[in-house]
Amino acid sequence: MxxxxxxxxxxxxxxxxxxxxxxxxxxxxxxxxxxxxxxxxxxxxxxxxxxxxxxxxxxxxxxxxxxxxxxxxxxxxxxxxxxxxxxxxxxxxxYLQHLLVALSISSPFILLTFFFPTLFADNFQGILTSLSSRGIPFGPIIGYSKFLLSFLIYFFALVIVFLESERFNQIVKxxxxxxxxxxxxxxxxxxxxxxxxxxxxxxxxxxxxxxxxxxxxxxxxxxxxxxxxxxxxxxxxxxxxxxxxxxxxxxxxxxxxxxxxxxxxxxxxxxxxxxxxxxxxxYDFDGDGFSRFFDGGDYNDKNSTYNPTAIDSPNNNIDENAFGGDFKLPLQNPAEVNQKPIPSASAKNVLFITIDCLRADHLGTYGYAKKLSPNIDALAARSLVFENGYALGTNTGHSFTGIARSNYGEGLFNDEIPTLAELFSQQGYITTTITSPETSKWLQKQGWETYKTVMLKGFQNIVHEEGGNWNSRKLTDHTIEYLQTKEDKPFYLWVHYNDLHAKAEKYHKQDKQDTAKTSMEIYDSNLHFTDKHLGRLFEYLESSGLINNTVIAISADHGEEFNEHGQLFHNGRPYRVQTHVPVILYYPGGGAKRINTPVSTIDFAPTFLRLTGKLPPKSYKGVDLIETALGNISNRLVIMETPRNVPDSNFFAWAIVDKDWRFVYDLVGNTFELYNQKDDPLEQNNLIDKETEKAVELKKKFGIWLDEQTQDKHYRYWQKF
Ligand SMILES: [Zn+2]
Structure with a gap:
């Protein structure tokens, strides 16, 4: 037998x-x-x-x-x-035979699921968690993900057994x-x-x-x-x-x-x-997470210390990360202009207004044909308007943390670097931030606390602890009320509007009379609504005389994508649509000017300090916007980064803007992109193979910046959290 x-x-x-x-x-x-x-x-x-x-x-x-x-x-x-x-x-x-056979062939995998969860059980749990965070009711079963996965493996085994049985052979005839x-x-x-x-x-x-x-x-x-x-x-x-x-x-x-x-x-x-x-x-022979296969970015697959994440030691003639050559000290630092003697202070107070998700190109002053923002446009007509202003990151947390510490990368989380609000506090200012309570609550979600702590560091008053959602109308009411009743001391006030932000993947119309239907129409309608209420705030600043001694800046934390690169909303790769934000700077006696030189939102902190007569710390990487407006800055690279809490494991990218060019590097795919933003603002034509000279130049420039980042003692190459 x-x-x-x-x-x-x-x-x-x-x-x-x-x-x-x-x-x-x-x-x-x-x-x-x-x-x-x-x-x-x-x-x-x-x-x-x-x-x-x-x-x-x-x-x-x-x-x-x-x-x-x-x-x-x-x-x-x-x-x-x-x-x-x-x-x-x-x-x-x-039937019993089938059940037993399925059990025996699935058992090795089920054992792996239980004893080596990193192999697949953890991933599976991640899938369930993200599904449940988006409204699919998997919450109660997340804790049982290993059992659930085991059951799925068993089910798969049963299918194989069935395919091997005679019954299947009869059916497929x-x-x-x-x-x-x-x-x-x-x-x-x-x-x-x-x-x-x-x-x-x-x-x-x-x-x-x-x-x-x-x-x-x-x-x-x-x-x-x-x-x-x-x-x-x-x-x-x-x-x-x-x-x-x-x-x-x-x-x-x-x-x-x-x-x-x-x-x-x-x-x-x-x-x-x-x-x-x-x-x-x-194919990753040295086990450093990068392979040579399909141009995976490991140029030396025999030694795990050589890969794109390596620390580039200065002046040793070795290019450890194969970017930008060997790191050479000393570096030219554009932020040195922040230390120049300060002209007499032109303002006492600072009012920083940010509008979540606001793309610059949807404002009238940046050329939007629909002209939905008459009040912002009117202020812009009396201000410095930077045509090429870019947010540091593609989400609220990363971008605002960058603004608070005027830094990139590791600098955002370095507690030795003071936040702008801390500096103003030390100078005897009242520091206040006003946001919708809903925004505040949302920033408590997993992965956001680290950002939130830095963003709010140094603010004495946080006016958003109570209540539900404050739309632009309510937020403006609270802001005017605050300005009317606050102590008579110089102030740094940050007001953040949030009506343009989609909630649960849908845009919600604030002005119910508006006929807006599509996503972009509702987004625009909400911009118009916010602008209308900002108009009331500007009127108050005018009538109270604050306009004569206050710096007023308008900007955003990031842009918004409407499928230009196959994505919706933000949190994505740092393309122009997700990073190009308004940078509008009004200050008493400042006059109106439009400036083409690219700038970053991390430039606000040193600018606010200098305009109110204070010397920015040397640790700030942003560059005084006034110096840029005066044409005193050349060779400046503007950097954009992927937020560390980005929900996608599909990419981890940086972008640099150098005049009209945007260069994008993605670590996960080891891919390079090059766009001419002037001819192609929506960045549909990747010129990386055509404009090879420019590509080589920008790769080198980006590499020098990256090498500089590796010198930070806390450097850990952009791990996500
Ligand atoms: Zn945001």
């Missing part, structure tokens, strides 16, 4: 192994087909060759599926073996298999459509991975059905593996010269990208 089983298994096993691999190959081909069509429709590629290379890159799908197919084949073989064994040894019912196949392709198509148009580049756990899995599984199932119906594996089919491997090698070899294609791929790739990430992890 026991001799009979091995020979039959051997026979079964060879055919089964081929069966699953072939299914994987055909499924991979289907994935390429769907992903290629979808991406060629949504993405712009600089040349036809880039399009061809993009499709070649997708050849990773069949290769990845072969591995997947082999993995399933091994499980299936084990299942078959156990089924035969049980059948021979025990006379138990077929039916004609409705064709129908099932069509259904699978439809599922894949819908998954791709949703994935490439909703929240691309954000909330990877939300849509990207589940949809990628659906696509992989659908394609694989389709492959299985086709193989079962029409194919018998023959040696000539090996060509199905060789062709994709050859095509992929071609794409892999060309990737260096086609960075624009690569950037599109990393930004909008779906299933194949996940296969690549997996392959890169396997």
């Amino acid at each position: 026991s001799q009979k089983i091995p020979s039959s298994i051997l026979k079964e096993s060879t055919s089964n192994f081929h069966f699953y691999i072939l299914a994987g190959l055909i499924g991979g081909g289907l994935l390429v087909f769907v992903e290629a069509i979808d991406r060629l429709l949504t993405l712009r590629f600089p040349t036809y060759l880039d399009q061809v290379l993009f499709v070649c890159t997708l050849a990773m799908a069949p290769i990845g599926n072969v591995f997947l197919g082999s993995f399933i084949a091994i499980l299936a073989l084990k299942a078959k073996f156990l089924l035969l064994l049980l059948n021979k040894q025990l006379k138990i019912s077929t 039916g004609n409705w298999v064709i129908l099932l196949f069509v259904l699978m392709v439809l599922i894949m198509g819908v998954a791709y459509y949703a994935d490439s148009r909703i929240f691309v580049g954000r909330y990877q756990e939300m849509f990207h991975i589940p949809l990628a899995l659906i696509a992989i599984l659908s394609s694989f199932m389709a492959g299985l059905l086709i193989v079962e119906q029409r194919f018998n594996f023959a040696p000539k089919h090996i060509i199905l593996v060789i062709i994709p491997a050859f095509i992929f090698t071609f794409a892999h070899q060309s990737i260096n010269k086609h960075q624009a294609m690569k950037a599109s791929f990393w930004r909008r790739g779906v299933v194949v990208k996940n296969y690549l990430i997996l392959a890169q992890r396997l």
Whole structure:
């Protein structure tokens, strides 16, 4: 009896192994087909060759599926073996046999789930947590994620056992298999459509991975059905593996010269990208998180100290991070102008007004055709208006922390650097911030506390502790009331408006009479509403005479994206739409001027200090805006960073602006982008392969900045929190 089983298994096993691999190959081909069509429709590629290379890159799908197919084949073989064994040894019912076999083949994975949670249980818990934070009621089961995952693995094993059973073979003989196949392709198509148009580049756990899995599984199932119906594996089919491997090698070899294609791929790739990430992890020989495979950014994969995150020791002739050459001291520091003798102070008080999510290009004064902001525009007509002002980060926390400490990177969290409010407090000012209580509550969420602590450090009064949401009307009422009743001392007052911010992924109209319907119309309508109430505040400043001794600045924490780069809202990559914010500076006697030189919102702190007669600390990295307006600044790079609490693991990017150019580097994909903001303000044409001279120059400049960051004693290369 026991001799009979091995020979039959051997026979079964060879055919089964081929069966699953072939299914994987055909499924991979289907994935390429769907992903290629979808991406060629949504993405712009600089040349036809880039399009061809993009499709070649997708050849990773069949290769990845072969591995997947082999993995399933091994499980299936084990299942078959156990089924035969049980059948021979025990006379138990077929259903019980299936349940037992599924348990035995899933048990190693279930054990891994429990004893090595970092392998997949933690990720799975992350998916459940982010789903529940967005209203899907998974809250009660998050604590049981290991059990839930184990159950899913068991269920997957049951499916394999079922596929190996005779019942399945009977079922697939039916004609409705064709129908099932069509259904699978439809599922894949819908998954791709949703994935490439909703929240691309954000909330990877939300849509990207589940949809990628659906696509992989659908394609694989389709492959299985086709193989079962029409194919018998023959040696000539090996060509199905060789062709994709050859095509992929071609794409892999060309990737260096086609960075624009690569950037599109990393930004909008779906299933194949996940296969690549997996392959890169396997190819990371020195274990430093970077590989050479597919231009993964590790230029020395034999030594883990050389990679983009390395500290660049100064003057040792080694370029440890392969950016910007060896770090050379001393550096030219544009913030030195802050230490110049201060002209006599032109103002006593500072009023800093910020409007959450306000894109500069939606203000009349920045050229918006709809002219929705007459009051801001009128103040701008009496102010310095910086045409190219950029927020430090793409969310509230990072950006405002940058403003508070006038710094980048590690500097934001360095308690040795005083905040602007602390400095004003020390000088005998009343420091007050007024925000909607709802904003305050929201800033208490996980990952935000670190930012919130720095943002509010040094404020003596925080006027937002009580009440629900304060819209622009209420906020203005509170601000005017505060100004009327406060002590008669010089003040630094920061007022933050929040009506433009979407709540639970929807924009909510403040002015109910307005006919606005689309997202952007409601956003605009809320801007108009905020402007109307700011008009009341400006009137009060005028009538009370405060306008004669107060610096008034208007800005925003970040911009807002309306799918210009396949994303909605903010928290994303530092493209212009998410970072270009108004920088409007009014001060008594300042006059009106429009300035093209790029500036950063971290410049406000030194500017406010100097305008009120105080010398900024040397630790501030921002540059006095007045000096920029006077034309005393050249060679200034404006830096934008990915917030550390960004919810997406899909990217970690920086942008630098140098005159009309924006250079974007993403650490996760090791991708580079270059845009000419003057000709292409929405940044649709990545010129990285065309303007090579500029690209090299900006990469070097960015590298020098990055090298400088590595000198900070708290340097930890941008770990997320
Ligand atoms: Zn914000």
